[in-house]
Amino acid sequence: MSQQIVSELVRYVTECLEIKLRQNIRITEISPVGGGCIHHASCLMTNAGKFFLKWNNHGAKDLFVREAECLRILKNAAGDSLVIPEVLFAEMTTERPGFILMEYLEPGSPSGSIENLGRGLATVHRFTSNGFGFYHDNYCGSTLQENKWSDQWADFYVVRRIEPLVRLLHSNGAYSPEQVRVFDRLMKRMPDLLPVNSVPSLIHGDLWSGNYLYTVKGPALIDPACYFADREMEMGIMTLFGGFPERFWSAYNEVYPLNLDWRSRNQLYQLYHLLNHYLIFGGGYGSPALEIARRFVG
Secondary structure, X not given: OOHHHHHHHHHXXXXXXXXXXXXXXXXXEEEEOOOOOOOEEEEEEEOOEEEXXXXXXXXXXXXXXXXXXXXXXXXXXXXXXXXXXXXXEEEOOOOOOEEEEEEOOOEOOOOOHHHHHHHHHHHHHOOEOOOEEOOOOXXXXXXXXXXXXXXXXXHHHHHHHHHHHHHHHHHOOOOOHHHHHHHHHHHHHHHHHOOOXXXXXXXXXXXXXXXXXXXXXXXXXXXXXXXEEOOHHHHHHHOOOOOOOHHHHHHHHHHOOOOOXXXXXXXXXXXXHHHHHHHHHOHHHHHHHHHHHHHHHO
């Protein structure tokens, strides 16, 4: 992205801040912030404090507006149990890169935070709905998540999550017709493999180790892809890349105990994220996803 585009974006964001805060804003420093795989991010140091700016000139125009919606509902669900950054602005436009501006979270000590994260996430999962889905479609990474409401969890998971990715991967040549038939067999079996009495719980949707932070105010969640799901869906991504320590799970279960057999279904939920990573990044994610499908269809 050209420096001119970035400069124009920062100038526009400064004008937005001045209107929001009703004062003149002077930016004294712009520092890059790492950790993201898809977007650009910076910390803006100003005479009114620090702010976090994230943008992308190539993603879907409503991507950051949808992220802002997720952050706001997470903040409502978490209450004081977790830190969720306050959103100041999120915009979709054809005139400049889409962006989101929010409060900057100062790094803090991890001491005791993993237990608080467990209790906080359990609190979020207690925030429920009458159906599975969300108020708008949104994104997991750069992939569209269709969130039309459903009364049945297995139906939502197949129709709104697994099937769209399998079809996309087939259309771009990543999976052969024979391999797609394996996934089709799994999707037909899914109602027998997933619980029939699932509760629609609010989930973060993309909770790997890069999407929580230790801050001076406590553990924080960032970069959500929220919807209402069986809460075991959250554990799919949480266990995929190294997982969380036992102290986290013990604290989580203090607030909202998991079913004792949840790990028997865990790979079914990892499947969604493996397929999504395969779609976005390619590489070695396709084979493990296919292995999971074969394992459950026999």
